[in-house]
Amino acid sequence: MASKYLVKGLKRSALTVALGLSFVGGVQAQSNTAGAVSGRATAGDTITIENTNTGFSRTITVSGDGSYRLSQLPIGQYTITRKGVDGATSTRTASVSVGTASNIDFVNASGAQTLDTVTVVGSAAINPIDVSSVESTTILTAEQIAKIPVQRDATSVALLAPGTVRGDAAFGKLASFGGSSVAENQYYLNGFNITNTFKNLNFAQIPYEAIAEQQVKTGGYGAEFGRSTGGVINMISKSGTNEFKAGGNVFWTPESLSEPTPDLYYNDGRLVSDNSKDTGWEATAAVWASGALVKDKLFGYALLQYGRTQKDAYPGSTDGISGGRNTLEEEKSPTWLLKMDWNITDNHLLALTAFSDTRKTETKYYNTGFGTDAAPNAANPSRRDYVGSLKTEEGGDSYALKYTGYLSDNFTLSALAGHGEFKRRNYAILPNGSRMQYSGNLNDPVGGCPIVRDFRPDAVQQATGTLVGCDFAGSLIRADAGDERDQYRIDAEWLLGDHQIRFGYDVDDFTTVDGSVYSGGYYYQYYQLAGQDFVRRYDIRQGATVEVNQEAFYLEDSWHVTDNFMLYGGVRWDSFENKNGAGQSYVKIDDQFAPRLGFSWDVNGDSSFKVFGNAGRYALPLTANVAIRGASASLFVHQDFFYDSIATDGSSAPQGLTPCTLDACDAAPFYHNGESGAAKDPRAIASTNLDPMYQDEFILGFQMQLTDHLSAGVRGIYRKLERAIDDTCDTAPIESWAIANGFDPDSIAYGNPAFPYCRLYNPGSDGVWNLDVDGNGTLETVTVPADQLGPEAKRSYSALEFFWEGSWDKFFLQGSYTYARSKGNSEGGVKSDIGQGDTGTTQDFDYPALMLGSYGYLPNDRRHSLKLFGNYEITDEWSVGANLVVQSGRPVNCFGVYGDDPTGYGASYFSCGNTEPVGGSNDNGTTIVHRGSAGRTPWTNTVDLNVAYSPAYVEGLTFKVDVFNVFNSDKPTAVDEVGEDDTGSIVGAASTYLTPLNWQTPRSVRFMVQYDF
Structure with a gap:
């Protein structure tokens, strides 16, 4: 039985091998950029592996126990040749994909030598199951992606994997993995981290024509990967070979064949948004070329891509009565990617990855009218006067250099250094051509056309206020906003008998420049009290340069206890430090311990039936956005005024302001949470016992080759959130502590720089804060029991995944069915219920009353997925x-x-x-x-x-x-x-x-x- 499957399994084409590796099962964390070939032969034999497309070749000697392994191999097609001690040779071929180990045996399960020479011929048999696997991983190749109807971006491809669901549209195009929020994933290209750590809600948009393979890790990944409690998307770019190749393509989605979204009606029958006129089109053109600059030594791959998208939207108003805003949006995205590979020798490789993902968008805003003034709710919305434009710029350039050295048959070393930049800025253009842009200076009021709403009795819509000012831009991001990443990592692999030991160290420093202000500088609300008109002015500004510094060590061992049974053990130590706008550390967590355990049992000894399982702990650092307002100087003030008149220049701003003297007014400036523009004391921001968010995960499953053409598997998954980070804004427990410790309640100095209203803590744990309770400049250690702050953060995910793949001569089919339950009182970093993207500081846990009834099924609970x-x-x-x-x-x-x-x-x-x-x-x-x-x-x-x-x-x-x-x-x-x-x-x-x-x-x-x- 064993030899039958072995011989049949060897007869397949290189393409089919690639397809077989592509979907189900999991693979040991071999590398985030390369793969491996391993197997068994006779002790003393030599194994030579060669990629004829690049001339890359390695030769090793089979160890005394009859095993061999060639690690850190660039992805591609390989010929594997065994030369026996008696001079006989055998040949196999294999396709190596990222993170996988292709199992190529030259002896059968009983140790007997197989045929001296095996020529791989075309066949539609699937690839043998990778028995060195403890992970839950999906790999999709460029060839596969081209064959199926799927949008060409990382998220759309990731959503093909079991256990993934589309996140809420409020956060853009992101995926939720295993019940986690969309803010808990990590993204890599050729080993370089391309996650935007500002909020963890963005990542570099690589031109997808340049992607050779995408690996989607949905769970059980090894200690090499961290800073994620969701999933990992790991992309490998295309590379050059000895053969010159070039090409180009054009993708076009015409508006004439695109349908609009349905019209929006309120429950009382009012037509609020007539979307029948909404249109849009997009087009992308790319050209590429690859080849050898020096045969067998120096290779290059280059791609240029240009995309353009236009969307025309004619929504109605938010009240279904007055005219709303419609938009004309145009995005231009000139992108490029360059990959250079230098085979210095067969034992020393150097690779450069460089890319740009800049996108510029202009959105023009117009007032909307429905039909005629006599029939405001009629269909056929019209475009009226031009209100203004909002221009945004995102993306940037990144570079990463990686060295791989095969220092001996048993020891491999790699090192990577990379730098990435990401812009994130906008400005508004008014009809008169003037620009509204924020410098980031808290003393800069911006000027221009402010946001104005009218809540007076004669206003049309009193519940939300009738818009009479310029709110099309909403808020303005500072002109120099953006992010930079510097990453350095070293990884090593050492084969010691039955042990495959991997260890490494990485540093990931992320710097964010950010800040925002209301467009026009202020937000005005008109009110009337006892027949007297007054206006409330809000002034909210932030601006800071903050940092997230991360480092990690990991060590893992894959121990082949027997020829058929492997045990995996790994440990990871993460350290996180967050700094505020003054460069001061406000959160520092050292040596967060994250163990990983797993096993893989090749039941039949021929890669036809595998039982596997793993357990692991995964930690998540605090994102950079928390420090912009929460830990750095910020301004949030409102004050009420009488006014002489209202501007008639289209801004509707109040003129001639004097402080309001009505009893209901805030005549003096009211600073929310003490945000008066003064720098905050970093010692008061976070609980002194703060630990990072972490989650435990357990997986058990099996995978079986049913026929030469079909395999299937099942895995059960359980994830439990053990700790979360959020903020509390409840001052009642602080007041109770102050009174119990002899402080005069009237002397409590709310909102001073060392007494922030909102403070970071671990929900379910005691809060221990250093606060200046009475404002005398001395910090008091305030301990508040957990039960006074609200409930413990809870989230659990349980799932049963069935997955399968089939490959025949002209047909391949893959799929999965997942039954899952996600329950708790915290989604994670964001809050999809209301579309709140303040990662790590949502309104959850702000006050205990907000958490009453909060335990139940979470937003990413999709019970059934096929x-x-x-x-x-x-x-x-x-x-x-x-x-x-x-x-x-x-x-x-x-x-x-x-x-x-x-x-x-x-x-x-x-x-x-x-x-x-x-x-x-x-x-x-x-x-x-x-x-x-x-x-x-x-x-x-x-x-x-x-x-x-x-x-x-x-x-x-x-x-x-x-x-x-x-x-x-x-x-x-x-x-x-x-x-x-x-x-x-x-x-x-x-x-x-x-x-x-x-x-x-x-x-x-x-x-x-x-x-x-």
Whole structure:
């Protein structure tokens, strides 16, 4: 039985080997940029591996126990030759993918020598299961991605993997892994970290034509990888070979074949947004070339890509009555990538990766009218006067240099140094041509056209205020905003008998420049009290340069206890330090210990049936955004004024301000949380016992080769959040401590630089803060028991994943079904319920009252997920591909006002009066509606199809058409979950509760023409 599978498994084409490696199972953390070949032969034999495309070659001697391993191999096609001690030779071929170990045996399970020479011939048999695996990993190659209808970006490809679901649209195009929030992932290109650590909600947008393979780690990854409690997306770029290759392609999605999103109606029947006129198109063109500058020594791959997107949107107003804003958005993205490889010798390699992902977007804003003034709610929204433009710039240039040295048969060393830059800035243009831009200086009021809303009785919409000023820009980011990363790492692998030992050290320093201000500098709200008009002015500004410094050591051992059984053990020590705008450390955590354990059992000894499992701990550092406002100097002040007049220049700004003397006014400036522009004391920001967010994970599964053409597997997964970081803004426990320790309640100095209102801590743990309680300049150590601060942060994820792959002569099919449950009181870094992207400092845990009823099913709880994709080659010229995704909906909440609103947060509690009681009522008679208990969004299904034609008469030419969402399914993917307005009334929210916020992406058609030579 064993030899049968071995011989059959050897007869397959190189492409099929690549496809076989691509989807299911998991692979040991061999490397984040390379792969390996391992197996068994006769002790003393020599094994030579050669990539004929690059001339790279290595030769090693089989160890005394009959095992061999060649590590840190660049991905590609290899010929493996065994030369026996008796002079006989045997030859195999293998495709090496990132992070995988291709198992090539020259003896069978009993130790007997196999055929002296085996020539690999074409066959559709799948690749043997990688028995050196303890991870849950998906690998997709460029060839596969080209065959299936999928958007060409890292997130879309990652969503093909089991256990991944699309994150909330509020955070852009990101994936949730295993119930974690979208802010808990890490992203790499050729070993260089391309995650944007500002909020962990962005990463470098690599031109996807340059990607050779994408590895998606959904769980169980080794100690080499850290700083993630979600998943890891690891991309490998294409490289040059001895053969000169060049080509180009064009992708075009025309507006005439793209459907709009559905119209938005409120529950009372009002048409709020007529999207029928919404249009958009996008096009991308790329050219590339690769080859050898010096044969077998120096290779290059270069790609230039230019993309352009235009979106025309005609939404209605937010009240369904007055005119709203419509937009014309245009994005231009000139990008490039360069990969240089220098084989200095067969034992010393050097690789350079450089890329740019700059994107510039201009959004023009216009007032919207519906039909005629006599029929404001009629269809056919029109574009009226020009309001202004917002211009943004994102992305930047990155460079990484990596050395790999095969210092002996048993020892390999690699080193990487990289630098990356990411811009993140905007400015606004007014109709008169003037520019609104923020310098980052807290004393800079910006000027221009401010945001103005009118809440006076004669205003059209009193609940939210009628817009009368310039709010199209919202907030302005400082002109020099951006991020820089400097990364250095060393990795080594040492083979010692039955042990494969890997260890390494890396430094990752991330610097952020950020700050924001209201467009126009201020936000005004007009009010009327006792017949007297007054205006409230808000002034909110931040600006700082902050740092996140990270370093880690790791050590891991893969111990081949027997020929069929491997034990994996790993440990990782992470250190994190966060610095504020003054360069002062406000959070420093040393030696966070993260153990990893696993096993892999090759049951039959022929890679046909594997049982595997692992357990691990994964830690997440605090992101940089926390320090911009929370730990650095910031301004948040509001003050009420009388005014002489209102400007008629279109800004509607108040003129002739004098402090308001009404009893209801804040005549003196009121500084929120003490944010008066003074520098904050870094010692007071975080609890002295603060630990990083970490999660424990357990996986158990098996994978079996059912036939030569089909394999399948099952794995069970359990993740539990053991600790989180968030902030608390509740001063009541501090007041209680102060009184109990002899302080006069009237002397408590709220908001001084050493007494911030909001402070970092681990929910569920005691808070221990150094605060200047009485404002005398001396810090007091304030200890608040955990039960006074609110509940412990909880999140658990349990899942059962079924996965399979099949490959036949002209057909391959892969897929998965996942049953999962995600439950707790904390999603993680962000809050999808309300679209809050303040990573690490959401409104959760600010006050205990906000957490009443917070335990339940979380936003990324998708109970059922079915994924199926593949391709069928009808003839040598024609092929068709398909991609099916069916998922159950996400849980829905009902947010409202609890009691008499003890926190002042308005409709932000799990408390709602317009829903049937769920879980009982609180003491004030307010109904608690537990998280996720107000229903679910609908099931969604999406079918994508494509057809490709490669005419035989022009070699290298391909035409392809992709149709996404063929049946134009338009189910809502997120809904308005606010069931009461801020006064606790259901009247204001009754028309909007459960109305859609986002829908499935509508049907679109993408055309491609590509020519390779």
